[in-house]
Each structure stands twice: as structure tokens, then as C-alpha cells.
Amino acid sequence: MSVLAIGWEPELRGLLTVVIAVVILMGSVYMIMATNMGARLAFLVALAGLAGWMMLMGVVWWIYGIGLVGASPTWQPVAGSAVLQDTAALRSGGVLDVLPPIPEDANPTEEASIVGAELMEEGYVVLDPASPASGQAQAEASVLLEEAGAFEAGQYAITNIYDIGGDRYPMIEAGKVPGLTNESLDFLAFFHEPHYVLAEAAPFQQVRTEAGRAPVTPQIDETRQRQYVYMVRDLGTRRQPAVVLTLGGGAIFLALCWLLHRRERHLQHNLDENMAVTPA
Structure with missing residues (x-):
């Protein structure tokens, strides 16, 4: 019965399509990076890439007035x-x-x-x-x-x-x-x-x-x-969603980049201290 419900309910089918796409596309990228750089660092890098991509997409939508649009004039x-x-x-x-x-x-x-x-x-x-x-x-x-x-x-x-x-x-x-x-x-x-x-x-x-x-x-x-x-x-609000997406995605992207930079500085500082106290 659940399979029939998924096949005949457009809302449920659309929701599952989005969830599966997110899990497969973003999850696969995160899984590959997690095997090389660890779970937490891979999560920050993947989330920063997603936020940067959303910022660039918002800029394109903002310029051309396409994509996610608001009310027309x-x-x-x-x-x-x-x-x-x-x-x-x-x-x-x-x-x-x-x-x-x-x-x-x-x-x-x-x-x-x-x-x-x-x-x-x-x-x-x-x-x-x-x-x-x-x-x-x-x-x-x-x-x-x-x-x-x-x-x-x-x-x-x-x-x-x-x-x-x-x-x-x-x-x-x-x-x-x-x-x-x-x-x-x-x-x-x-x-x-x-x-x-x-x-x-x-x-x-x-x-x-x-x-x-x-x-x-x-x-x-x-x-x-x-x-x-x-x-x-x-004049409407045709480009307002794109502006919000650009500013929001840009703020998240910059914040994550700062976190990655801060983590790199702390890591480098700890490595330098360990090298300084290591006996000859």
C-alpha cells in the first residue's frame, strides 16, 4: 500500500525525489571527502562548497531575473x-x-x-x-x-x-x-x-x-x-528571492571559509609547538 501511495501522490513523490537527490548527490560528495579528511572537516568543506554554489546561482538569478522569482510588475x-x-x-x-x-x-x-x-x-x-x-x-x-x-x-x-x-x-x-x-x-x-x-x-x-x-x-x-x-x-519583487539567496549564501560561505581558515591556523600552531618541544 505504501508503494501505491508513493506512486499516486504527486506531493509525496516530489518530496521523496528531492530527499533522494540531496542524499545521493550531496551525501556521495561528503562521503568521498570524509574518507580522506575526516567527518567534521569534510562536513565544513562540503557545506562551504554548497553555500558558495548557492551564492553564485543567486547572482546569476539576480542579474537575469530568472530562477526563483518574486512578484512580477x-x-x-x-x-x-x-x-x-x-x-x-x-x-x-x-x-x-x-x-x-x-x-x-x-x-x-x-x-x-x-x-x-x-x-x-x-x-x-x-x-x-x-x-x-x-x-x-x-x-x-x-x-x-x-x-x-x-x-x-x-x-x-x-x-x-x-x-x-x-x-x-x-x-x-x-x-x-x-x-x-x-x-x-x-x-x-x-x-x-x-x-x-x-x-x-x-x-x-x-x-x-x-x-x-x-x-x-x-x-x-x-x-x-x-x-x-x-x-x-x-515594480514588484521579481529579484527579491535571488537577492536574499545571494546575501544569505554569501554570508554562510564567508563564515565557513573563516572557520576553515581558523582551524588551519590552530592546526599549524599546534604542529609548530610539537616540533619545538620535540627533543633533538
């Missing part, structure tokens, strides 16, 4: 200003510094154009709809709109994605370093400014559906107010 709603249902809310929500003057006879489409011009005047840029950044922002904005009950699926379209911030610093300008042709070097840019996006959602016109006929192509309703989703970029 995502778009998160700005607290208190996630879904803005009118133009005035853009000013109170902190999106715009100045609310642009809007004519009384302007329809929602003209109002959205005036707001877009003001956003670009204040430093926002419009993302290319085909870019991956725009696709990620659209997907998250759609989730927030539907969770807030502003629209239902298929009743709206994300028309524009406005982007601002997210600059990294400190940057090294290529002109200050001889021989470099790139615009800048960013491998020392560990700090970031807040990164925001504003998604503009336009409602569709309500159309009647008839059984047996193809659905009508949705059209934007020019008489209904545009709504906006304000989001901030969460």
Missing part, C-alpha cells in the same frame, strides 16, 4: 482615484494640475479631446495601441472598470492610454564617457520615479440584437461621458 489602482467618471474628477484625483476650460456646448468627444490636449501639455504621452505596455494597461483598466461596475464586458472600448513618469536615475550620459555611442548607461539606475497611466474608456451605443443575425459592429456613443482609470506601476 503590475498596474495597481491609485487609492481613491481608480475610476474617474467625469472630467472634474481628473483635477480632484490628482491627474491634472489645471482643469482645462471646456465650452458648454462641447459634446463628450470634444471634451475628451480637450482633456487629452491638456494631459499632453502637462507631460503625458499617448502609448502606441500595438505596444506591450499599452496592452498590459488596457487589460488591467478593463478589470478595474468591470469590478467597479462602471461598464460590463463588451460595452466599452479603451480609446487612449496616457503615460507619465517612470524615469530611472542616476543615468550616465554617453557623451561624458569616451568611446560610448549609446544615449546613456542604465546599469547603475537603481532608483525610479513613480510611473502612472491614465486609461480613457468610451462607452458603446446600445444596439438591438436579433436572433439569427450577425451582431452589429459596436460604435462609440458620442453622447455619453468618457470615463478614466488612473493606475500606478508596482
